[in-house]
Amino acid sequence: MLKVLDSAVPIACWSCSIGHNDFTLFCPHCSKIQPPPGGDYFSVFGLQPRLNLDLAALEQEFHRLSRKLHPDRFARAGEHEKEWSLADTALINDAYRTLKDPLRRTEYLLRLVGADSGEKAVGAARKDVSRVPADLLEEVFELNMQIEEARQAKQAGDHDAESQASLEEAQQKFVALLDAVDSDLRVSWTVWDNGDEAARKAEQKKMVALLDRRRYLSNLVRDIKEVLGE
Amino acid sequence: MAEAHVVGIDLGTTNSLVAYMEGSKPVVIPGVDGSNLVPSVVALDPLPAGGGRPTVTVGNSARKVLIETPERVIYSVKRLMGRGLEEVKKELQFFQFRLADDIEEGEVPRIQLGELRFTPPEISAYILRQLKRNAERFFGAPVKQAVITVPAYFNDAQRQATKDAGRMAGLDVLRLVNEPTAAALAYGLDRTQAETIAVYDLGGGTFDISILKLQDGIFEVQSTNGDTHLGGDDIDNLLVAIALDEIRAGHGIDLAAHHDAVQALRKAAIDAKIRLSTEQSARFDFELPDGSRYQREIPRTVFESVIAPVLARTAGPCKQAMADAGITADKIDEVVLVGGSSRIPAVRKLVDDLFHLSARGKKPHTELNPDEVVALGAAVQADILDGASAATEEMLLLDVTPLSLGIEALGGTVARIIQRNSTIPASATEFFTTGVDGQTNVAIHVLQGERELATDCRSLARFDLKGIPPMSAGLPRIEVKFLIDADGILHVSAREQRSGKAAEIEVKPTYGLTDEQVESMILDSFDHAEDDFSKRLLIETRNEAETILTAVERAPQNPAWNNLSAEEQLTIKAAKDKLITVKQSENTQAIAEATVALDTATRRFAELMMDAAVSSAIRGKTMNEAGEELSEPVTAPHEFAPAEFK
Numbered sequence: 038m039l040k041v042l043d044s045a046v047p048i049a050c051w052s053c054s055i056g057h058n059d060f061t062l063f064c065p066h067c068s069k070i071q072p073p074p075g076g077d078y079f080s081v082f083g084l085q086p087r088l089n090l091d092l093a094a095l096e097q098e099f100h101r102l103s104r105k106l107h108p109d110r111f112a113r114a115g116e117h118e119k120e121w122s123l124a125d126t127a128l129i130n131d132a133y134r135t136l137k138d139p140l141r142r143t144e145y146l147l148r149l150v151g152a153d154s155g156e157k158a159v160g161a162a163r164k165d166v167s168r169v170p171a172d173l174l175e176e177v178f179e180l181n182m183q184i185e186e187a188r189q190a191k192q193a194g195d196h197d198a199e200s201q202a203s204l205e206e207a208q209q210k211f212v213a214l215l216d217a218v219d220s221d222l223r224v225s226w227t228v229w230d231n232g233d234e235a236a237r238k239a240e241q242k243k244m245v246a247l248l249d250r251r252r253y254l255s256n257l258v259r260d261i262k263e264v265l266g267e
Numbered sequence: 268m269a270e271a272h273v274v275g276i277d278l279g280t281t282n283s284l285v286a287y288m289e290g291s292k293p294v295v296i297p298g299v300d301g302s303n304l305v306p307s308v309v310a311l312d313p314l315p316a317g318g319g320r321p322t323v324t325v326g327n328s329a330r331k332v333l334i335e336t337p338e339r340v341i342y343s344v345k346r347l348m349g350r351g352l353e354e355v356k357k358e359l360q361f362f363q364f365r366l367a368d369d370i371e372e373g374e375v376p377r378i379q380l381g382e383l384r385f386t387p388p389e390i391s392a393y394i395l396r397q398l399k400r401n402a403e404r405f406f407g408a409p410v411k412q413a414v415i416t417v418p419a420y421f422n423d424a425q426r427q428a429t430k431d432a433g434r435m436a437g438l439d440v441l442r443l444v445n446e447p448t449a450a451a452l453a454y455g456l457d458r459t460q461a462e463t464i465a466v467y468d469l470g471g472g473t474f475d476i477s478i479l480k481l482q483d484g485i486f487e488v489q490s491t492n493g494d495t496h497l498g499g500d501d502i503d504n505l506l507v508a509i510a511l512d513e514i515r516a517g518h519g520i521d522l523a524a525h526h527d528a529v530q531a532l533r534k535a536a537i538d539a540k541i542r543l544s545t546e547q548s549a550r551f552d553f554e555l556p557d558g559s560r561y562q563r564e565i566p567r568t569v570f571e572s573v574i575a576p577v578l579a580r581t582a583g584p585c586k587q588a589m590a591d592a593g594i595t596a597d598k599i600d601e602v603v604l605v606g607g608s609s610r611i612p613a614v615r616k617l618v619d620d621l622f623h624l625s626a627r628g629k630k631p632h633t634e635l636n637p638d639e640v641v642a643l644g645a646a647v648q649a650d651i652l653d654g655a656s657a658a659t660e661e662m663l664l665l666d667v668t669p670l671s672l673g674i675e676a677l678g679g680t681v682a683r684i685i686q687r688n689s690t691i692p693a694s695a696t697e698f699f700t701t702g703v704d705g706q707t708n709v710a711i712h713v714l715q716g717e718r719e720l721a722t723d724c725r726s727l728a729r730f731d732l733k734g735i736p737p738m739s740a741g742l743p744r745i746e747v748k749f750l751i752d753a754d755g756i757l758h759v760s761a762r763e764q765r766s767g768k769a770a771e772i773e774v775k776p777t778y779g780l781t782d783e784q785v786e787s788m789i790l791d792s793f794d795h796a797e798d799d800f801s802k803r804l805l806i807e808t809r810n811e812a813e814t815i816l817t818a819v820e821r822a823p824q825n826p827a828w829n830n831l832s833a834e835e836q837l838t839i840k841a842a843k844d845k846l847i848t849v850k851q852s853e854n855t856q857a858i859a860e861a862t863v864a865l866d867t868a869t870r871r872f873a874e875l876m877m878d879a880a881v882s883s884a885i886r887g888k889t890m891n892e893a894g895e896e897l898s899e900p901v902t903a904p905h906e907f908a909p910a911e912f913k
Contacts, residue, residue, distance in 0.1 A: 103663060109753070112442075123692050124694075124750075130689070
């Protein structure tokens, strides 16, 4: 996902020919825009991989870089600089979009350290594989039946106040479970950020499981909402 | 100031405008008739007897042809931009134009206009060329670069078609800007404190809602939503349909068969609609072909209940946009109203309810003319791109893609690779491989939309990755990079990772013209920069003077002439004599001014003549008796928008 044109990165600046490390958007010597650097989304903003981020500072840095890199600033530049401005801006936009959202950020970091919940299938064949959390097996089974019945009743134009109430109750319960997952994730972030290699490894496993659980729960909540007509 | 101007263009369904930045203030550039709005109407003049290219007329003067020879005129072409054959056929149920009869599957549909056939981008190019000329006349210098606005909810094909039109008109399109975002730019010039604003844009044919965060000159769009088939046209269609029903029931006349009468009825409906924005009731008084009158009082309350279902359709996109931005109505600091239809009090009431405005002691922004605000914003963006002005130095627009981008996966489902409301430019990288030993091609189908199944989304293009080195199935690793640029247009590149070779991509756009086609459609060569600009300008200005003089010469033969006072007749004559004298000189500016003066002097006559023409058209006579081409001021938006026949 991240290996964007890595082999194409020149070590010497195209403009002033002075060498620079390849994780930079601008030449440290002549300040000219550079082709998209290698490195991860965190390094784009000069950050170490971390799960707790100062979002206000991240936004500020995003805005600062946008002002300098955006294609609007290169409307009268040469073809190469135009092209790099487009690629660099896409990179900071992709990076910012990923890092500002807690879930995307967590998924991204897990992928970065090679701990994501299973190899993404190649090409267009990938799918969200989510397993039923073991502790919820029975409840989920029942809920799915209920959702199916409610769907059919809705199609037939029936309105069953009792099933509606019970679905609303289920919705509340599963939303609460989602919130619980989120607060568990936040605890894991801090452990990971402050932990050593071994502690991080253990926490990564935990987070993979939490994300799986979350994905499953949020699909379920979406289905309930849909059948409740919200 | 840079030596060449970059202009901002609002290419609208009903009207188009061109604006530029005058110092630190955006202003609209008027046409030769003094009007800021150029109706988006294009007419093909009769072919020259000796052969050669026919003349194409744009704007107010093209509208006259609409009544005389409707088969030589096209309007509302924006609705056809970037659309496929089936979609265009559906649109044409409501239009009088015809499709060319030789269109093949997968081709960009062409419209029959008189003896010739044009694609929608070509028609738009004529409108753009007119705006370009208006700007050139205004500056007295060539204009080569422009920013053009598009509805925020336009898809890839519609955007590409708009860009193609610019190129055909001889314009380097520096950027496509979303209309609601442009409006925010026009309003946002003096703001420094952080705030969240919503732009509600209900135009002639499209509806957009955008939510933006403004901070230190950065306009960051949070979310956008809309409907590319919702606008004032729908309201007009309802009023016309009701009138047709009542005329059928009350007078036993089926007016739907008389195209010209329906056009006149539509104009009356639009007039009533506009009056109802300021008055509590409007009177419909319409002469029927048999000389009887269809008279009806429309109270505002009735009007509002009729249009309520149309207006209600804007609520869903607004709520979705707020949900996507992760905010509630109470977090929106300001609401900006854009588009002619936002003048309707019921629309303002709906917006007030949606965003809890009066409950929070707030009012929507309506200070800028809703017909002009988008063009003004385009001029601001043009100035940002120009990069030479202190007024916009600190401003930067970060817009989003309105629709998710996906690729067709096994079983016809869609795998999303770029989510809607992602800040653009945005990119995604996907890896593909082969399914059969020795396979050297991989096909990728790219789609746009929010639905789960490929058949429910809009097909953008099919990419054929070629030249993959023959290997065992599953071994090649082809990296495909999808990039949506700052105009919202998709670019794709591919590389086979094991061999490091750039894969060859053959793109088959589902809707759209190829580069070669666009090249061949570039409008007449005399528009090119190397031609002597001032000489051309003088010739054009003289031609315009000639046109109006011919018309005025014949004016006394028109019955409407006798309705003018002796004083009015004298004023016209004086203006005419002045123009005849000035026309001999080399002074382009003086000729243009004298032309405007004569045009202004004859305005009342033109109105009288148009009135007579409309009523004679209903009696089945033609406009030929009514007189010659004279422009009239634009009063109504979407004056000649299509009727809906049921």
